[in-house]
Amino acid sequence: MKLHEHQAKGVFADTGIPTPSSQLASSVEEAVDAADAIGYPVAIKAQVHVGGRGKAGGIKLAENEDEARSAASDILGMDLKGLHVEDVLVEEAVDFTDEIYVGVTMDRGAGKPVVMVSARGGVDIEEVAAEDPDAIVREHVDPAFGLHPYQARRVAFEAGLGAVATDVARVLSTLYELWEDNDATEVEINPLMVTADEDVVAADAVMNVDDDALFRHPEIAEMESEAADDDLEQKANEYDFDYVRLDGNVGIIGNGAGLVMTTLDIVDYYGGAPANFLDIGGGAKAERVTNALDMVFSDENVESVVFNIFGGITRGDEVAAGINEALEQLDEIPKPVTVRLAGTNAEEGQEILNTDLVSVEETLEAAVQHAVENAQEADR
Structure with missing residues (x-):
């Protein structure tokens, strides 16, 4: 689960990390009222889960009411890297x-948490890592003991932060506690700004939490629906799916992460471009299959759909019933669907499938090629 900037800043502020005064707004008038209350100058920042918002026009400074109104008008409702700003x-x-x-x-290679500090804040840290890896000072942490104060101080001083190194070390220690206590996968501040008075202020905030640990953090779980950027994310939360949106136009549904990843690779091999990753899991019943199709059909990038099901726990006839149920409810099939069933009750499933609504292929390769051809034809 990815928290929005304003949500993460709320969590950070509760632990004592300095953050600027701020208010969330969903209309131009609300934004202007908030700016008047906070006092100029203000920054007006799109709340969507993308990097590089400033370069894409999603962050603007305003020195007065007219500029605040103009900035809010420009940002609210804009399409920012495929996401609608609300x-x-x-x-x-x-x-x-x-x-x-x-x-x-988490440094998965080392099998340990890692804390990082760089004097080159304010830009994509991935660019810094690629261009000048030595500009990022790292320290691995033994999870049995946590981050020791001397470790936090060491990385801050080795990063060359001078007079603010001690304050940065305190912030880093607090971030580690947040990461550990909330089962986070990532927490970061970029940038942590240094003022003329040598104070440090979190001008941005990132916090991502392991979905499987949300039951231990009800206060964060309550933010989940608000944290969704679009209808697809909200549906994924509602249906309890792991749905990853990609850049292509071939929708992919499978049962099992490895099977879905294989399907993505084969789509690419045959000249197509995957539109998503969607794993419906083992033992999927008809209702879950119906929900999966609803999600993929809701993705405006999808031009065709390939269903790749291998029956182990999942029964092919259950999946086939779900596909029929979902499609028979529609007056018109929005996108062509190709199905490949194998494994438990696959033959029964193939007999059940309504071939007036879907195309059925015996092999995964044939199913993928058919789906890719459908997508390419839609683009012509």
Whole structure:
């Protein structure tokens, strides 16, 4: 689960990390009222889960009411890297002299948490890592003991932060506690701004939490529906799906992460482009299959759909019944659907499938090629 900036900042502020005064707004008038209340200058920031918002026009500074109105009008409702902006964060602008990056994540290669600090904040940390890896100071943490204060101080001083190193070390220690206590996969501040008075302020906030641990954090789980950027994310939350949106136009549904990943690779092999990753899981009943089709049909990028089901726990006849049930409810099939069934009760499933509504293929390769051809034909 990805928290929006304003949600993450609320969590950070509750632990004592300095954050600017801010208000969330969903209309131009609300944004102007918030800016007037906070005091100019303000930053008006799109609340969507994408990086590089500033470069894409999703963050603007306003020195007065007219500029605030104009900025809010420009940002609210805009399409920002494929996401519709419905809310903005109106925030006190920080007069800064420097920008720092601090973050905590899991280093899967080392099998340990890692804390990171860089004096080159304010830009994509991935770019820094690619261009100058030594500009990011890292420290692995033994999860049995947590981040020791001396470790936090060491990375801050090795990053060359000078007079603010101690304050940055405190922020880093707090971030690690947040990461550990909330089963987070990633927490970061980029940038952590340094003011002329050598104070540090979190001008941005990122916090991603393991979905499987949300039951332990009801206060964060309550933010889930609000954290969704669009209808697809809300549907994924409602249906309890792992749905990853991609850039292509071939919708993919499978039962099992490995099977779905294989399907993605084969779509690419045959010249297509996957539109999504959607795993309906083992033992999927008709209702779950119906929900999966509803999700994929709701993705405006999808031009055709391939269903790849291998029956182990999942029964092919149950899946076939779900496909029929979903499609028979529609006056018109929005996108062509190709189905490949194998494994438990696959033959029964193939007999059940309504071939007036779907195309049925014996092999995965044939099913993928058919789906790719359908998508290519729709693009012509």
